[in-house]
Amino acid sequence: MGSVEAAEALRVASRLGPYFAWEPWDGAPGWRPLSDLLDERVATERVEVARATLVRMSGLDREAIGERAVASITFLGLASRLLSPLLAAAAEGGALPVPSIDRLWWRPVPGGPIPIAYADLAAQPGTDRPIHAIAETLTASATIGLVQPILDVFRTRFALSPQVLWGNVASALGGAAGMIADQRPEHAARAAWIVEAMLQRPPLRATADLIRPDESRERWFLVRRNCCLYYRIPGGGTCGDCVLTPPEDRHRHWRAVLSR
Numbered sequence: 720m721g722s723v724e725a726a727e728a729l730r731v732a733s734r735l736g737p738y739f740a741w742e743p744w745d746g747a748p749g750w751r752p753l754s755d756l757l758d759e760r761v762a763t764e765r766v767e768v769a770r771a772t773l774v775r776m777s778g779l780d781r782e783a784i785g786e787r788a789v790a791s792i793t794f795l796g797l798a799s800r801l802l803s804p805l806l807a808a809a810a811e812g813g814a815l816p817v818p819s820i821d822r823l824w825w826r827p828v829p830g831g832p833i834p835i836a837y838a839d840l841a842a843q844p845g846t847d848r849p850i851h852a853i854a855e856t857l858t859a860s861a862t863i864g865l866v867q868p869i870l871d872v873f874r875t876r877f878a879l880s881p882q883v884l885w886g887n888v889a890s891a892l893g894g895a896a897g898m899i900a901d902q903r904p905e906h907a908a909r910a911a912w913i914v915e916a917m918l919q920r921p922p923l924r925a926t927a928d929l930i931r932p933d934e935s936r937e938r939w940f941l942v943r944r945n946c947c948l949y950y951r952i953p954g955g956g957t958c959g960d961c962v963l964t965p966p967e968d969r970h971r972h973w974r975a976v977l978s979r
Contacts, residue, residue: 724814724842725808725814725816725817725837725840725841725842726743726840727812727813727814728808728809728812728813728814728815728816728842728845729741729804729808729812729816729837729840730812731807731808731811731812731813732803732804732805732807732808732811732812733804735803735807735811735898735899735902735903736898736902737831737832738799738800738803738832738895738898739803739804739807739895739898740804740835741804741823741835741836741837742834742835742836742837743836743837743838744824744836744837744838745836749826749827750824750825750826750836751824751825751826751827752821752823752824753820753821753823753824753825753835754820754821755825756797756825756869756872757868757869757872758872759872759875759876762790762869762872762873762876762877763876764827765793765797765827766786766789766790766793766877768827768829768830769789769792769793769796769830770784770786770789772829772830773789773952777953777954779953783953784952784953785951785952786877787877787878787879787948787951788948788949788951788952788955789952790873790876790877790879791873791877791879791883791884791887791947791948791949792947792948792949792952793873794869794870794873794879794884794887795887795890795891795947796832796833797833797866797869798866798869798870798887798888798890798891799832799891799894799895800832800833800835801818801835801861801865801866801869802857802861802862802866802888802891802892802895803891803894803895803898804816804835805818805857805861806857806892806895806896806899806910806913806914807895807899807910808842808845809845809853809857809909809913810845810896810899810903810906810909810910810913811899811903811906811909811910812845813844813845813846814842814843814844814845814846815842815843815844815845815848815853815856815857816837816840816841816842817840817841817842817843817856817860818837818840818860818861818864818865819840819860819864819865820864820865820868822837822838822839822840823835823836823837823865824836824837824838843856850909850912850913850916851916853913853916854913854916854917854919854920855916855920857913857917858917858920858923862888862917862922862923863922866888867922870884870885870888880945882926882944882945883945883946883947883948885922885923885926886926886927886943886944886945886946886947887947888922888923888926889918889923889926889927889941889943890927890941890943890947890958890960892914892917892918892923892941893914893927893929893939893940893941893960894941894960895910895914896910896911896913896914896929896939896941897938897939897940897941897976900937900938900939901938901976901979904937904938907937907938907939908937911929911931911937911939914929914939914941915929915939925944926943926944926945927941927942927943927944927960928941928942928944929941929942930942932970932973932977933977936977938976938977940959940960940969940973940976941960942960942962942969943960943961943962944962945962946961946962946963947961949961950963959972
């Protein structure tokens with residue numbers, strides 16, 4: 720398949736919300752090559768923007784909000800923006816776009832999901848391909864080819880554990896699958912199967928587990944084997960998929976989601 724099919728699959732994915740939206744690149748001023756994020760200075764700039772936002776929202780002193788925790792959360796947001804549209808395209812859009820870092824652009828914003836644009840992306844069939852083949856392609860082209868270079872920058876610049884960062888990648892996929900399930904339940908199983916297959920191969924193996932608490936419902940929940948460090952931000956607490964979340968709180972959250 721060529722770029723027309725990739726564009727249609729991404730258009731379908733974008734209906735799920737801003738974290739699933741990539742837009743066609745129009746060459747307008749303000750777009751920066753995604754490869755800019757491989758520069759430690761740019762990574763530092765993004766973390767400082769996020770840190771300043773947290774300072775402003777919380778009223779806390781800047782020193783109370785640690786750089787490493789903010790860096791981890793910033794990377795998690797980037798991973799979500801890079802993986803969510805591709806997972807949704809494969810689960811719902813009927814085609815799997817194959818990303819390339821030199822065909823993607825981003826635009827700085829003060830908060831929220833950063834805009835991502837693409838040009839001339841190839842795509843592979845999605846609907847009739849085996850789940851393991853889709854997971855293999857997504858792992859090679861997106862997890863390793865697209866996300867890992869950025870992960871390596873954050874790991875080096877902010878002295879973050881690779882286990883934490885790969886856990887963030889797993890969390891990004893689990894969160895995307897959950898949003899697909901909640902908004903497009905007819906595609907919930909397919910999205911979960913793709914994520915589960917990705918979690919069974921390196922580099923995501925042993926980072927998280929996908930659990931289906933109610934066999935009568937097509938709704939899975941990710942449980943990480945590590946933490947994104949959000950709890951280190953005063954008032955942050957733990958996320959629903961965090962290894963530190965007490966089981967009773969986790970199960971209460973699952974019941975609430977399943978009762979909707």
